[in-house]
Amino acid sequence: MSLLSPVEGWYYKKVSKDEKMWMVIALILCLMMFVWMIMWHVYGKQNPSSLTYKTSTAEFSKLSEAYIKNNMVGVDKGIPVVRPKPNSDVFVLAEMWRWSPVLILQKDQSYKLHISSRDVLHGFSIQPVNMNFQVYPQYDYVLTFKPTETGEYKVICNEFCGIGHHTMIGKIVVIDKEEDLKLYGYENMKKAPDPVVKKTNEPLTEQEMVLLGEQAYTLKGCAACHKIDGTKELAPAWNGLFGKSEEVRENGKIISVKVDEDYIKESIKQPQQKITVGFEKSPMPVFPVTDEDIDHIIAYIKSLSK
Numbered sequence: 001m002s003l004l005s006p007v008e009g010w011y012y013k014k015v016s017k018d019e020k021m022w023m024v025i026a027l028i029l030c031l032m033m034f035v036w037m038i039m040w041h042v043y044g045k046q047n048p049s050s051l052t053y054k055t056s057t058a059e060f061s062k063l064s065e066a067y068i069k070n071n072m073v074g075v076d077k078g079i080p081v082v083r084p085k086p087n088s089d090v091f092v093l094a095e096m097w098r099w100s101p102v103l104i105l106q107k108d109q110s111y112k113l114h115i116s117s118r119d120v121l122h123g124f125s126i127q128p129v130n131m132n133f134q135v136y137p138q139y140d141y142v143l144t145f146k147p148t149e150t151g152e153y154k155v156i157c158n159e160f161c162g163i164g165h166h167t168m169i170g171k172i173v174v175i176d177k178e179e180d181l182k183l184y185g186y187e188n189m190k191k192a193p194d195p196v197v198k199k200t201n202e203p204l205t206e207q208e209m210v211l212l213g214e215q216a217y218t219l220k221g222c223a224a225c226h227k228i229d230g231t232k233e234l235a236p237a238w239n240g241l242f243g244k245s246e247e248v249r250e251n252g253k254i255i256s257v258k259v260d261e262d263y264i265k266e267s268i269k270q271p272q273q274k275i276t277v278g279f280e281k282s283p284m285p286v287f288p289v290t291d292e293d294i295d296h297i298i299a300y301i302k303s304l305s306k
């Protein structure tokens with residue numbers, strides 16, 4: 001019971017005319033907006049035309065890697081560049097911390113983008129047009145996409161995904177004519193490493209090993225963190241790495257090691273064993289690379305220290 005009991009029958013009091021009018025107006029507004037929710041879906045082109053399939057990270061990685069390897073026309077700062085054919089299926093892989101590949105698309109042509117993540121949740125956000133799609137691991141999100149204006153669009157990640165989140169900036173370039181490539185600096189792109197065809201029984205030459213290593217660096221995602229220009233924001237740089245002594249933390253103690261084949265192998269297979277000083281807070285995840293890949297990568301890292 002409250003201290004003062006309300007006057008008997010207060011709720012029977014008649015609603016005033018003004019109040020009634022506002023209630024009716026509010027009701028009409030609510031109904032109008034309700035109807036528009038449905039109309040926008042049909043007329044407003046608000047909802048993306050998309051399908052979603054279940055996949056696995058391993059399967060999607062394999063598909064996208066094979067797709068990129070076969071369609072690569074160049075490399076832009078360690079990220080493969082692909083120029084898909086109109087109406088084709090295009091694979092886009094999100095991973096800590098990059099979008100791969102860079103896409104060169106033709107204006108007014110349709111493409112079927114398959115987008116998925118290799119690790120955690122990312123957000124595929126095309127700027128400045130502000131189109132946003134969530135990218136989950138284990139789901140293949142199929143987005144039918146038709147660019148209608150030329151230009152260079154940034155793909156940023158709008159789900160916080162770790163220490164390198166802010167560096168996760170991809171690129172979609174939409175061109176109309178062949179000359180447009182010049183506007184974006186793609187007219188003489190760095191050529192994709194030549195695919196090396198193994199001759200029977202003959203061991204690969206050093207040069208071929210280095211090429212395959214560079215290809216693995218680009219395709220397997222190492223380039224997302226490891227740079228070859230000396231910058232080491234997210235991970236140790238690979239240039240000048242081979243043969244140098246480095247401070248690492250092993251079982252809590254700081255020791256000095258020489259970077260050689262064995263150390264590189266161990267760093268890739270058991271990244272947590274010896275953690276490079278300065279990167280203790282974000283050690284490297286384990287990547288699915290084969291022993292063969294590792295040999296190629298070692299050859300590539302060696303070639304960057306000559």
Ligand SMILES: [Cu+2]
Nearest residue numbers: 122157161168
């Ligand atoms: Cu992200």
